Amino acid sequence: MSSLSSSSVAERDIVALEGVTKRFPGIVANDGIDLAIRPGEVHVLLGENGAGKSTLIGMLSGLQQPDEGRILVDGKPTPITSPRHALSLGIGTVFQHMMLVPTLTVAENLLLGGPWWQRPRIDELAARVAEITSTLGITVKLHAKVSELSLGEQQQVEILRAMVRNSRLLILDESTSMLTPKGIDELGALMRRLVEQGLAIVFITHKLKEAAAFGDRISVLKLGRKVGEIPPERFRALGEQEIISEIVELMFGKQKDDPEAVERPVRTVRADAAPLLQVADLAVAPTDNAPGLSSISFDIRPGEILGIAGIDGNGQKQLAEALAGQRAATGGSVRLDGVAIETLSVGERRQRGLRYLTDDRLGEGTVGTFPVSINFFLKQVGAAPFWRNGIEQRAEIDRRAAQLVRDYDVRTPSLKTPVARLSGGNIQKVLLARELAEGAKVVIFNKPTYGLDLANTLASRQRIRDTAARGLAVLLISTDLEELLSMCDRIAVIANGALVGTVGNADDARTKVGRLMIGLAA
Amino acid sequence: MSIDTAPTVSATALDATSGAATRHDILHRLLMTLGPILAALVIAGCILLAVGVDPLAYYGYVLEKGLFSPLGIQQTLTRMAPLLFLAAGLIVAFRAGMWNLGGDGQFLLGAVTAAASAPVFIQIMPSWLALICSFLIAMVVAMIWSLVPALLRAYQGVNEIITTLMMTFLGTSLANVLVKLVFRDPGTTVPQTRTLPVEDRLPRLFETTITSGLLLGLAAIIIVHLVMTRTAFGLKLRIVGANPRAAVHSGLGVPGLTIAVFAISAGLAGLAGAVDIIGVQGNVRADWNPAYGLAVIPAVFLARMNGFAAIGFVFLLSVLSIGGESAARRLGVPNHFTLVLVSIVLIVLALAEYFDHRYSQSRRA
Ligand SMILES: Nc1ncnc2c1ncn2[C@@H]1O[C@H](COP(=O)(O)OP(=O)(O)OP(=O)(O)O)[C@@H](O)[C@H]1O
Ligand SMILES: [Mg+2]
Numbered sequence: 001m002s003s004l005s006s007s008s009v010a011e012r013d014i015v016a017l018e019g020v021t022k023r024f025p026g027i028v029a030n031d032g033i034d035l036a037i038r039p040g041e042v043h044v045l046l047g048e049n050g051a052g053k054s055t056l057i058g059m060l061s062g063l064q065q066p067d068e069g070r071i072l073v074d075g076k077p078t079p080i081t082s083p084r085h086a087l088s089l090g091i092g093t094v095f096q097h098m099m100l101v102p103t104l105t106v107a108e109n110l111l112l113g114g115p116w117w118q119r120p121r122i123d124e125l126a127a128r129v130a131e132i133t134s135t136l137g138i139t140v141k142l143h144a145k146v147s148e149l150s151l152g153e154q155q156q157v158e159i160l161r162a163m164v165r166n167s168r169l170l171i172l173d174e175s176t177s178m179l180t181p182k183g184i185d186e187l188g189a190l191m192r193r194l195v196e197q198g199l200a201i202v203f204i205t206h207k208l209k210e211a212a213a214f215g216d217r218i219s220v221l222k223l224g225r226k227v228g229e230i231p232p233e234r235f236r237a238l239g240e241q242e243i244i245s246e247i248v249e250l251m252f253g254k255q256k257d258d259p260e261a262v263e264r265p266v267r268t269v270r271a272d273a274a275p276l277l278q279v280a281d282l283a284v285a286p287t288d289n290a291p292g293l294s295s296i297s298f299d300i301r302p303g304e305i306l307g308i309a310g311i312d313g314n315g316q317k318q319l320a321e322a323l324a325g326q327r328a329a330t331g332g333s334v335r336l337d338g339v340a341i342e343t344l345s346v347g348e349r350r351q352r353g354l355r356y357l358t359d360d361r362l363g364e365g366t367v368g369t370f371p372v373s374i375n376f377f378l379k380q381v382g383a384a385p386f387w388r389n390g391i392e393q394r395a396e397i398d399r400r401a402a403q404l405v406r407d408y409d410v411r412t413p414s415l416k417t418p419v420a421r422l423s424g425g426n427i428q429k430v431l432l433a434r435e436l437a438e439g440a441k442v443v444i445f446n447k448p449t450y451g452l453d454l455a456n457t458l459a460s461r462q463r464i465r466d467t468a469a470r471g472l473a474v475l476l477i478s479t480d481l482e483e484l485l486s487m488c489d490r491i492a493v494i495a496n497g498a499l500v501g502t503v504g505n506a507d508d509a510r511t512k513v514g515r516l517m518i519g520l521a522a
Numbered sequence: 523m524s525i526d527t528a529p530t531v532s533a534t535a536l537d538a539t540s541g542a543a544t545r546h547d548i549l550h551r552l553l554m555t556l557g558p559i560l561a562a563l564v565i566a567g568c569i570l571l572a573v574g575v576d577p578l579a580y581y582g583y584v585l586e587k588g589l590f591s592p593l594g595i596q597q598t599l600t601r602m603a604p605l606l607f608l609a610a611g612l613i614v615a616f617r618a619g620m621w622n623l624g625g626d627g628q629f630l631l632g633a634v635t636a637a638a639s640a641p642v643f644i645q646i647m648p649s650w651l652a653l654i655c656s657f658l659i660a661m662v663v664a665m666i667w668s669l670v671p672a673l674l675r676a677y678q679g680v681n682e683i684i685t686t687l688m689m690t691f692l693g694t695s696l697a698n699v700l701v702k703l704v705f706r707d708p709g710t711t712v713p714q715t716r717t718l719p720v721e722d723r724l725p726r727l728f729e730t731t732i733t734s735g736l737l738l739g740l741a742a743i744i745i746v747h748l749v750m751t752r753t754a755f756g757l758k759l760r761i762v763g764a765n766p767r768a769a770v771h772s773g774l775g776v777p778g779l780t781i782a783v784f785a786i787s788a789g790l791a792g793l794a795g796a797v798d799i800i801g802v803q804g805n806v807r808a809d810w811n812p813a814y815g816l817a818v819i820p821a822v823f824l825a826r827m828n829g830f831a832a833i834g835f836v837f838l839l840s841v842l843s844i845g846g847e848s849a850a851r852r853l854g855v856p857n858h859f860t861l862v863l864v865s866i867v868l869i870v871l872a873l874a875e876y877f878d879h880r881y882s883q884s885r886r887a
Binding site for chain 2 (some may be wrong): 324325326342345346348349350356358360362363365366367368369370374378379381382387390391392
């Protein structure tokens with residue numbers, strides 16, 4: 001750990017917030033927050049969904065202005081007026097939701113924002129990118145169009161973009177949500193190297209283990225207020241478990257031993273039951289920069305949860321979309337409850353009880369400008385009782401939406417609020433509520449708990465387990481091995497568009513899945 | 523944990539504030555619309571001054587002819603009929619995120635088919651039925667004309683801005699050819715279609731010269747507005763417009779909806795042509811192209827695709843075009859100055875929008 005961070009002299013702060021308050025219609029997102037960001041420190045920002053973390057980041061990166069209080073840069077009060085201004089001050093941000101231009105290539109996205117009179121320097125960029133990616137242990141396809149990439153790959157591009165700019169302060173808002181355990185460790189090691197070079201890092205996560213492993217200082221937000229801080233001195237004195245339990249107490253006000261401890265499912269799947277979902281030899285054609293699928297076969301019985309593990313971008317999105325009907329398959333069959341559905345449309349498959357929770361909540365999961373209430377029923381437009389004879393039944397929609405908001409603890413100022421205004425985790429809750437509500441037989445979850453805070457993650461996992469216990473078949477795609485281990489009956493590993501092996505979720509599952517993921521036999 | 527209480531408390535408390543906010547929003551909107559229009563009038567006035575015309579006289583004539591003289595206001599209201607149909611068609615298309623810029627071609631083909639069919643039908647069936655049949659034919663022809671851009675967009679993803687514009691050039695030429703070669707009235711020397719007798723046209727309203735097509739136009743745009751805002755079908759179209767990927771993900775049949783949007787939009791443009799012919803003109807002369815389709819686009823934008831606001835802006839446009847024609851004649855200003863005026867309004871509005879956005883970003887965001 002860096003020796004720089006031991007003495008705390010205020011003027012060494014790269015950026016400091018003093019009494020910063022930010023209000024949105026109906027909500028105080030940040031309430032008198034003081035925060036010091038020092039070179040040589042990884043400052044972890046924790047808090048429940050909607051606590052105000054992204055809002056704080058928004059002000060640091062010039063997207064928004066504080067209503068009260070001030071931001072000091074190098075000790076001088078400095079209003080950060082625009083993202084460009086933030087960059088020129090050396091503040092680089094990886095936002096929670098992807099901010100890449102989907103129709104441009106990765107290289108073009110990385111070059112955006114350069115002076116308009118200069119010809120983009122692709123060669124220089126390629127060299128610089130190669131340098132960073134090799135230390136990070138990731139590969140980035142510079143010439144792929146962003147729209148072809150999976151969200152996990154896009155996230156890596158975002159991280160890369162912030163690093164290419166030589167920032168003094170690097171802000172990562174939930175940047176590990178789509179990485180594999182290995183990728184997360186590598187990012188952690190990289191952060192450590194960067195702060196040793198004197199950078200400052202603000203790191204937002206919902207995974208407390210990451211906070212304890214990578215942080216130097218932790219600040220906890222709750223309902224817009226800063227409710228606690230663990231300074232580096234104390235941080236070093238505590239062990240991982242002590243840190244985690246202290247954080248949990250700060251965030252949720254009650255003690256839990258290891259909140260994420262793996263609870264192995266104790267469901268019994270009837271081995272003789274006919275499979276609800278049968279996939280045989282499913283194939284999808286590859287594109288230039290995205291893998292296709294080749295001969296994917298598996299069965300899921302009622303009450304069973306099948307996990308799909310693997311590094312994001314290995315065909316998970318293609319698999320989910322091919323099953324849901326959003327992507328044309330080039331071969332193979334998909335049977336739902338014994339009936340072939342591979343030729344049916346998205347809507348028809350849904351009607352037969354297939355549900356698909358997408359991982360792209362703003363890109364395709366919601367219509368950002370539409371109210372929260374309508375977004376709950378996006379997949380049921382025209383269906384009774386919310387529409388009668390094609391006429392919208394406002395009262396019915398609002399009544400049901402209010403109920404879902406309550407049941408799923410969606411924090412929204414009102415039902416009329418455009419859904420894109422909610423915090424990331426709260427948008428995710430809207431999607432979960434939509435897919436888990438009645439009528440499902442088979443549910444495909446693509447990273448269901450991505451962006452949820454600890455309490456909501458646990459609640460959602462329990463909901464998914466309950467779903468399976470009701471006799472539904474569940475396909476759970478996730479990059480989070482803990483999540484898969486805590487929920488699945490069997491785990492299949494996907495690599496390059498093919499299932500390379502399936503293991504039962506027994507005691508040695510972790511090592512077996514790990515071996516499959518790096519290309520060894522289980 | 524506060525998880526259980528927080529959302530309900532805030533949800534109820536905040537519905538009230540959002541109501542107040544809406545009222546404030548409407549006021550803000552009004553200011554942001556009327557302010558730039560006034561500014562645009564001033565700028566256009568300066569241009570008039572620069573070319574040596576008294577702007578007050580110009581605006582005076584516009585108002586006198588377009589609004590205050592009994593004859594003028596009747597002409598203005600009559601002019602609104604086709605414009606309202608066109609606006610209704612544009613609202614459907616724009617809300618669904620499809621830029622049907624082929625309104626003029628569709629309008630003219632509708633007009634020509636109505637002009638050609640009405641005098642024939644009138645001889646073989648009761649006149650009310652004849653008129654309905656002509657309306658329907660005009661609508662169907664315009665719909666068919668939109669099929670090419672619709673199919674290209676629905677199944678090939680070809681940008682409809684280009685295809686509809688190309689089809690509108692073809693459409694206006696085809697309409698001309700039809701008038702000159704196929705439907706030409708043998709009884710006259712000027713190339714035009716047979717004329718529908720005045721007594722067989724759409725009835726006039728009360729004792730005035732205002733066509734009852736105005737009522738049809740109002741009905742069309744109000745129905746379109748209600749369909750777009752209150753029905754499942756309208757919501758589906760808006761989803762396609764706001765986030766096409768979400769539409770696919772939600773299982774909407776996007777290609778089918780795309781074709782429906784083009785058909786409805788073009789159908790309404792065809793009806794606009796029919797209502798102008800059957801209600802007012804009585805025939806189509808060769809080379810007749812009032813270019814209403816393009817003129818209406820700014821009005822629909824200014825109204826932010828809201829049907830009721832569009833009625834207001836269409837009225838304004840009618841006043842400007844009827845009054846502008848007369849003022850131009852009297853003061854020797856080119857007839858197209860109305861278009862200059864409308865475009866200045868648009869530019870000023872866009873600028874106002876931009877600065878308002880910048881201002882609110884830096885103030886409250
Ligand atoms: N542009 C906005 N307009 C209105 N309200 C907003 C806006 N941005 C954020 N909010 C509100 O501010 C609160 C804090 O949101 P923020 O995105 O900062 O939460 P977060 O801590 O990042 O949560 P998450 O972990 O879910 O990402 C939320 O209640 C959210 O609804
Ligand atoms: Mg956030």
